[in-house]
Amino acid sequence: MKPPKLLLLAVFAILSSTIYLLASAVVYRLGFPLDDAWIHQTYARNFAYGEGWSFEAGEPSGGATAPLWTFLLSFGYWLGLDPLFWTFLLGIVFFILVGILTSQVFQHISLSMGWLGLFFLFEWHFVWASVSGMETILAIxxxxAVYVLLQRGKIGWGLAAFLAASVWIRPDLISLSVPVLVGVLVNNRTDPQEILKRGFPYILVGISILAYCLFNLKVSEALFPTTFYAKQAEYMELRSLPLLYRIWQQFSIALVGGGVLLIFGFIYQVFNFLKNKSWQGLAWIGWYLSIATLYAMRLPVTYQHGRYMMPALGVYYLIGLEGSIYLYRRLSQNRSIGRTIARAGLLSWVVLVAAFWILGAKAYARDVQVIETQMVETAKWAEDHLPANSRIAVHDIGAMGYFTNHNIIDLAGLINPEVIPFLRDESRLAEYLDQNDVDYLICFPQWYPALTRDLTVIHVADSAVMQEFGEPPMTIFRWGLNRFIR
Structure with a gap:
């Protein structure tokens, strides 16, 4: 791709992300749209300042799901940069790379199709991810990158390196080894010796997985980060919903926005893959379906705009767009009805992408406002007003860990994994808080109705934004000893 086109993609990516940042600044102020981003910041700061891999300085723990992302964030602290600036810069850089890679996918189909990469720079899920402060955009x-390398048949050391890095971003991304394995076999199907030669670089992947497991055993005495276990336990009740409904919830994330009109191209391309026996294409279809099913079975949540599924959305969009191109060409061969339908579909898609890009900016700004008013401001108040030696029980530990120096007990189990077996049992939680001499409880009251009943309220966060959701704001309670939950 020529430099002018690369520059143009970079400009559009920066513009798209900056508009979201401006929206949050206008509505309230700059910040992150979810509390988990502050968890990464806390680990990154402690690591940069020589406190090891810890949430509470000097105490190793496995509460950061994406070690590679956290490591990249730590460079900002080493360089003395503002954490928001460095985090947004990192996110936007990877966002630009997403635009470049996807443009190359469509240039592979036709040189005139490279502009379709712009869709990914205005697809609202991806823009949100680019300035979320999370590893999501790196995962995307x-x-x-894996998709493009497989498309080009480049299955050597570069692809192996990306696959090896994947587990350090998200454990579930190691599933990319399936389409990669298919790529190795498809490109060397008649030569077993060549298959072994091409497969040699993937020793890197095995080494990376082993190192990842040893790292987690070192910091948390488990093979995976504590978040891997805590999140599944927290939302275990959702598994009682019908499986097909849960699977549909995961699939429907891609349909919120311009992706809804790509469903026709996606289905059309599935038939093309089957007809042409495109094993690589079918492997990607299988991967996308498997990821959606995996989350439906183990972590059936769609909050924060479906951020867990966002990396997989890229595959849906790529296949859906590829199929839409071929479908558009086929319909355009009909000079009357077909061409009219094709052009109407294209126009509708562009309008839909633009409309949801705007709606996404509003959603992002509101998300930031909630986190800033409920989590960040509450944490700052606690740091200024609660005794320095206080022990605080918190459900959302991100901002609280970053902005305060209090001893924290994590009700969600990310840094206190011993809580995981009973994190939904309020009676046992009460006993646990008493045993750990907790002084204050900080949470949304509706999350722990029995636990917070009759407790003395010390501080209430700004209630205006939460009134729109019909829920009470973040509250600081004085915890008393020997509580009994009836």
Whole structure:
């Protein structure tokens, strides 16, 4: 791709992300749209300042799901940069790379199709991810990189390196080894010796997985980060919903926005893959379906705009767009009705993408406002007003860990994994808080109705934004000893 086109993609990516940042600044102020981003910041700061891999300085723990992302964030602290600036810069850089990679996918189909990469720079899920402060945009980039390398038949050391890095971003991304394995076999199907030669670089992947497991055993005495276990336990009740309904919930994330009109191209391309026996294409279809099913079975949540599924959305969009191109060409062969339908579909898609890009900016700004008013401001108040030696029980530990120096007990189990077996049992939680001499409880009251009943309220966060959701704001309670939950 020529430099002018690369520059143009970079400009559009920066513009798209900056508009979201401006929206949050206008509505309230700059910040992150979810509390988990502050968890990464806390680990990154402690690591940069020589406190090891810890949430509470000097105490190793496995509460950061994406070690590679956290490591990249730590460079900002080493360089003395503002954490928001460095985090947004990192996110936008990977966002630009996503735009470049996806443009190359469509240039592979036709040189005139490279502009379709702009869709990914205005797809509201991806823009949100680019300025979320989370590893999501890095995961999206990695999936796109693997897709492009397999499309070009480049299955050597570069692809192996991306796959090896994937587990350090998200454990579930190691599933990319399936389409990669298919790529190795498809490109060397008649030569077993060549298959072994091409497969040699993937020793890197095995080494990376082993190192990842040893790292987690070192910091948390488990093979995976504590978040891997805590999140599944927290939302275990959702598994009682019908499986097909849960699977549909995961699939429907891609349909919120311009992706809804790509469903026709996606289905059309599935038939093309089957007809042409495109094993690589079918492997990607299988991967996408498997990821959606995996989350439906183990972590059936769609909050924060479906951020867990966002990396997989890229595959849906790529296949859906590829199929839409071929479908558009086929319909355009009909000079009357077919061409009219094709052009109407294209126009509708562009309008839909633009409309949801705007709606996404509003959603992002509101998300930031909630986190800033409920989590960040509450944490700052606690740091200024609660005794320095206080022990605080918190459900959302991100901002609280970053902005305060209090001893924290994590009700969600990320840094206190011993809570995981009973994190939904309020009676046992009460006993646990008493045993750990907790002084204050900080949470949304509706999350722990029995636990917070009759407790003395010390501080209430700004209630205006929460009134729109019909829920009470973040509250600081004085915890008393020997509580009894009836």
């Amino acid at each position: 980039f990695l999936v796109m």
